[in-house]
Ligand code: ADP
């Protein structure tokens with residue numbers, strides 16, 4: 058599939074519609090612009106797309122079962138904690154707030170599982186076999202609202218100009234799906250006057266993605282949102298002494314939705330940690346609980362990929378097989394053979410620490426140097442991962458109202474999903490929609506806010 062350079066008029070139209078529909082990101086506190094996006098949807102194999110959607114409910118179940126299995130979660134996380142102070146602090150907060158009877162509190166998972174296609178693994182043209190999970194985000198899975206808007210924009214432009222079969226563009230109800238999931242958890246709490254608390258970063262640039270959700274919670278469900286940082290929460294929130302109900306500025310909180318709390322910078326002082334512990338102690342439903350957050354570490358991903366580990370969580374062999382078929386090669390640094398292979402051919406591996414939010418991975422010679430110099434005591438804080446080389450496509454990237462020339466690109470698919478649990482019962486479990494991020498083929502990282510990738514939408518091809 059190949060597109061022609063869009064005319065200046067077409068670029069202007071796309072940018073105006075992006076701005077009009079709220080496809081926005083903040084530059085600074087006082088200025089904002091449209092989120093960057095591709096001029097056209099990128100081709101994406103239908104079999105791989107369908108598989109990623111279908112396997113979402115399996116990954117949800119896996120995350121909930123791991124979150125419930127205190128011994129397993131504690132074993133893996135304790136190991137990381139020995140090498141990574143931030144994970145150690147999250148883990149201690151989890152231990153400190155864990156119900157004494159060990160029961161799993163109700164929780165809402167709003168996850169996004171990200172995939173790249175390993176082109177060399179598409180045996181006899183079956184792209185389903187090539188789907189490789191990059192990571193699963195269990196906290197602050199972003200871009201649902203903006204991604205839904207971009208899908209609508211691409212769909213409109215395709216239909217209006219008739220140059221792409223709009224039937225090949227899957228609908229993308231990520232935003233409404235996430236909002237309905239939050240509303241479900243709010244209803245489960247069962248207090249008509251209670252609010253949803255969004256835990257936010259003070260200087261969030263992806264602010265409109267959150268505001269769209271907040272707005273829709275009100276218009277579609279009549280639910281009010283209060284937005285506060287962890288430091289503000291520690292100052293203004295409290296628990297009722299008898300029942301551990303969470304109140305902030307005299308409003309009861311039914312659900313705490315974290316769009317912060319995943320990176321050390323979100324805890325710049327002790328108050329922020331106190332805020333996190335207070336929230337976790339409360340009977341408000343958490344999205345996610347600390348246990349669910351800890352299920353999303355890179356180290357957990359590597360441990361779950363070890364032989365016979367999935368089988369501890371599922372009797373169904375086919376379910377294990379479905380999940381395992383999405384795993385890339387994942388290795389601990391104690392695995393000398395894997396480390397030697399990475400030192401020999403650094404281009405085939407990525408070295409990852411236990412961090413979220415982009416820009417932390419090491420590649421190529423940086424990886425080689427870090428591996429060669431690393432003290433053994435730091436090994437549990439890192440994992441090695443097979444480098445995934447997706448099929449090349451091409452597209453035009455629109456940033457700051459300017460459209461690039463045609464460039465070679467690769468795309469990363471994210472699938473949003475939700476699961477609501479009460480104890481060990483999964484009350485709801487479904488896929489919600491997608492995010493396609495596309496970047497120049499030469500770019501290693503995948504962040505949109507970090508200007509590596511742009512928003513895109515898939516055009517499904519057989
Ligand atoms: P983060 O938590 O920082 O988002 P990721 O594991 O998602 O960490 O890595 C960030 C980006 O790096 C991804 O979006 C992807 O573009 C790239 N990346 C990560 N793992 C791989 C891999 N195994 N092969 C190729 N690229 C990768």
Ligand code: MG
Nearest residue numbers: 171192414415
């Ligand atoms: Mg990522």
